[in-house]
Amino acid sequence: xxxxxxxxxxxxxxxxxxxxxxxxxxxxxxxxxxxxxxxxxxxxxxxxxxxxxxxxxxxxxxxxxxxxxxxxxxxxxxxxxxxxxxxxxxxxxxxxxxxxxxxxxxxxxxxxxxxxxxxxxxxxxxxxxxxxxxxxxxxxxxxxxxxxxxxxxxxxxxxxxxxxxxxxxxxxxxxxxxxxxxxxxxxxxxxxxxxxxxxxxxxxxxxxxxxxxxxxxxxxxxxxxxxxxxxxxxxxxxxxxxxxxxxxxxxx
Amino acid sequence: xxxxxxxxxxxxxxxxxxxxxxxxxxxxxxxxxxxxxxxxxxxxxxxxxxxxxxxxxxxxxxxxxxxxxxxxxxxxxxxxxxxxxxxxxxxxxxxxxxxxxxxxxxxxxxxxxxxxxxxxxxxxxxxxxxxxxxxxxxxxxxxxxxxxxxxxxxxxxxxxxxxxxxxxxxxxxxxxxxxxxxxxxxxxxxxxxxxxxxxxxxxxxxxxxxxxxxxxxxxxxxxxxxxxxxxxxxxxxxxxxxxxxxxxxxxxxxxxxxxxxx
Numbered sequence: 001x002x003x004x005x006x007x008x009x010x011x012x013x014x015x016x017x018x019x020x021x022x023x024x025x026x027x028x029x030x031x032x033x034x035x036x037x038x039x040x041x042x043x044x045x046x047x048x049x050x051x052x053x054x055x056x057x058x059x060x061x062x063x064x065x066x067x068x069x070x071x072x073x074x075x076x077x078x079x080x081x082x083x084x085x086x087x088x089x090x091x092x093x094x095x096x097x098x099x100x101x102x103x104x105x106x107x108x109x110x111x112x113x114x115x116x117x118x119x120x121x122x123x124x125x126x127x128x129x130x131x132x133x134x135x136x137x138x139x140x141x142x143x144x145x146x147x148x149x150x151x152x153x154x155x156x157x158x159x160x161x162x163x164x165x166x167x168x169x170x171x172x173x174x175x176x177x178x179x180x181x182x183x184x185x186x187x188x189x190x191x192x193x194x195x196x197x198x199x200x201x202x203x204x205x206x207x208x209x210x211x212x213x214x215x216x217x218x219x220x221x222x223x224x225x226x227x228x229x230x231x232x233x234x235x236x237x238x239x240x241x242x243x244x245x246x247x248x249x250x251x252x
Numbered sequence: 253x254x255x256x257x258x259x260x261x262x263x264x265x266x267x268x269x270x271x272x273x274x275x276x277x278x279x280x281x282x283x284x285x286x287x288x289x290x291x292x293x294x295x296x297x298x299x300x301x302x303x304x305x306x307x308x309x310x311x312x313x314x315x316x317x318x319x320x321x322x323x324x325x326x327x328x329x330x331x332x333x334x335x336x337x338x339x340x341x342x343x344x345x346x347x348x349x350x351x352x353x354x355x356x357x358x359x360x361x362x363x364x365x366x367x368x369x370x371x372x373x374x375x376x377x378x379x380x381x382x383x384x385x386x387x388x389x390x391x392x393x394x395x396x397x398x399x400x401x402x403x404x405x406x407x408x409x410x411x412x413x414x415x416x417x418x419x420x421x422x423x424x425x426x427x428x429x430x431x432x433x434x435x436x437x438x439x440x441x442x443x444x445x446x447x448x449x450x451x452x453x454x455x456x457x458x459x460x461x462x463x464x465x466x467x468x469x470x471x472x473x474x475x476x477x478x479x480x481x482x483x484x485x486x487x488x489x490x491x492x493x494x495x496x497x498x499x500x501x502x503x504x505x506x507x508x509x510x511x512x513x514x
Contacts, residue, residue: 088387
């Protein structure tokens with residue numbers, strides 16, 4: 001089995017050691033980190049991507065051991081994957097299209113015209129509907145996120161780390177975005193690691209799910225993470241925030 | 253060691269370390285840039301062009317105005333003071349050395365610091381704070397390749413071009429206004445100006461201006477990238493970049509003047 005991500009006993013720095021994570025993520029699969037809002041929310045995602053310090057016995061990304069002393073190889077592996085997060089935004093002085101063109105011109109040394117055509121294709125692939133010549137400041141959050149995704153896809157990454165893609169209001173919108181993510185993963189042959197507060201996505205599309213409680217500790221079960229007995233949790237408030245609260249939930 | 257001598261020593265060693273770090277930073281950026289075949293790498297090549305447009309072309313109207321004003325302000329008094337020398341070749345040499353070779357590069361560098369150095373420092377510092385720089389690093393785009401080296405190259409080319417324009421406008425403008433204020437004999441200066449510059453002067457002029465351009469933009473990048481977590485660091489680092497650039501440019505100018513002494 002070709003593994004895109006593998007780790008043993010991984011604990012992001014600052015986490016309790018009881019929250020250690022063991023993972024074998026096959027290439028092409030979908031791993032969801034289901035987490036409620038909170039300070040530590042995306043630290044596990046960044047630790048898995050090799051961006052945050054973590055304690056672990058083994059940690060490999062696309063077959064490259066991130067604990068090995070070869071710094072250049074480690075860096076290549078980390079750069080080969082793509083982290084899409086508003087914590088790592090678009091360049092503010094370039095338009096959305098120019099942002100997507102940048103890695104194409106830098107890494108693939110495409111001429112400007114070819115890079116522009118390729119960037120438009122990538123923006124089409126992520127269903128970018130906003131003005132492509134607008135600076136990021138003039139784009140809404142959804143458009144900025146899609147441009148980030150398109151820019152990352154320009155490098156042809158084998159694995160995508162997505163930091164909360166579903167910050168949307170309606171059920172239809174998250175379903176559309178979920179379909180888009182799965183289509184992109186299939187088209188570009190990527191493994192998805194998605195950190196989200198959206199349980200529905202985990203339930204419907206995840207091959208593996210890690211649940212984090214409100215303190216950021218991995219608890220490995222939905223019931224533990226979102227249990228009513230957990231004093232940090234309010235299931236109704238949580239569903240309301242997701243926009244998926246219906247009256248049938250009142251019985252929970 | 254305490255007291256005044258200790259403070260002076262610490263300040264001197266900190267300044268020396270700053271210069272050593274700055275030079276290492278600039279050399280490292282240029283080396284990385286060169287290793288990635290800059291001519292074929294269209295992303296960094298474009299960044300150089302953008303920097304030249306911003307620092308060189310956009311600054312041209314302001315620089316021409318200042319150059320013309322300086323030429324008009326300084327040429328007549330210099331000619332009056334130098335009239336006792338007599339020969340037009342010697343007067344022309346005085347003008348070329350004073351106005352074009354010494355004052356021109358300095359004033360151009362001062363404009364470059366105020367206009368581009370501060371802009372680069374603020375821009376880069378904000379980008380670092382917003383983690384845009386880290387985002388590019390995640391994409392495998394080297395900070396030095398994309399942000400630093402193109403600014404160094406673009407700044408150096410802009411400074412050289414602007415200094416040439418400044419010198420030309422100041423000398424020609426001053427020589428044309430002098431006959432109106434003094435006597436028409438001053439028109440004979442114009443042909444003498446062209447022959448007053450020696451090849452050695454030209455080489456030093458080119459080298460000095462390239463160095464000024466690199467120092468101004470390099471200092472701006474170096475200080476801006478020291479920003480870590482807080483927005484309050486942006487004005488502090490910008491101020492440091494501007495003050496350090498002024499100090500370095502004037503020290504380098506003095507060093508070159510000493511070198512040029514017979």
